Amino acid sequence: MAISRDDILKSFYFRHACKEFDAGKKIAEADFSTILETGRLSPSSFGFEPWYFLVVQDVTLREKLREFTWGGQKQLPTASHVVVILARKKYFMKYDSKYIADLMRNVQKLPEAVINKKTEVYKNFQENDFKLLESERALFDWACKQTYIALGNMMTAAAALGIDSCPIEGFEYDKIEKLLAENFSIDTGKFGISCMVTFGFRIKEGRKKTRQPMENITQWY
């Protein structure tokens, strides 16, 4: 199976925050399915999959998003595919929710004894280890962290397929959330926006990639 080191690194050098796509080029359906699938197959804390993906192909809805998305002015109208990544809020993610119990029982298919033990560990994790219940924001931000794993994987998978992407945090949070409630039928008491990510094909070459050197960001022990 193994993919070569060179091919992996080529994908990472290929990927850049593509600010404008060629509006005439569409991603093949099988490729976009693969990208979404790498999001779905991403790992998450306790395996609780706190993500939800809105694929926005409707031009009018993209324009509505664009109104409050200063960081996506060129990407939103030109992208082949636009994904708004939501994260699940307390209603789903708190240790005693129906969602968590159902997921352990029906998706993870764990035996009842394991479910009880895992719930107890998860409760302690939220209450004491990471203190996630100190505010709604702390719990939601933790769910968002997991969605960034899926975000990274989808962009990496796209790059491996020769497809460009741009992640977007540049938007007016409250206005986008209101828009999701009013125009996308999202229950924003239960879901919040994590970020957006756009996919397509670059219209011009990006800037040369810049990063701090490895020795500035690593320490060996």
Place this chain on the structure above:
Amino acid sequence: MAISRDDILKSFYFRHACKEFDAGKKIAEADFSTILETGRLSPSSFGFEPWYFLVVQDVTLREKLREFTWGGQKQLPTASHVVVILARKKYFMKYDSKYIADLMRNVQKLPEAVINKKTEVYKNFQENDFKLLESERALFDWACKQTYIALGNMMTAAAALGIDSCPIEGFEYDKIEKLLAENFSIDTGKFGISCMVTFGFRIKEGRKKTRQPMENITQWY
């Protein structure tokens, strides 16, 4: 360049949270360098690279970590490589920090006019769009989100190379932070722990991967 859809998906099915590694097997240096490099080359908000990687190969230090890491009891002693991922705190990440200014000037090599504009946009992003300055935790959690992109990419790169991994959030946060200060010479006023990730080779097959079906986690518009 393109890697096939099948090879990409095979990597995603290969990856699982490997709870115990074969302690006798070491990752080749060139492979581990590639894994770390995919962390370094990961995207982050504004390109501000809020991560720092501690590679912990010292057995005594691993045992110290293990004392407060209930989720890494078998992984920490058996992994070929252990990485503690830190995220930068307010000292580095606030819009007016020296780190941000230096990074734009010396790493991103932006012209002064662009630096001034980007700083203004970043300030507004932190103050208004994402309200990151409402608490130290909000700003730190946002930095942590970016590190989860690197986390995801490193695990995906490992899987593509046929190398197993396990991400770890299962630890007593405050105790690990204290340990990093006392035994790893980390200035925990400036850096906090985001998560851990271990790499190596599985000693037995993992459970079959389980996930919610795609239609439960996506909506098209």
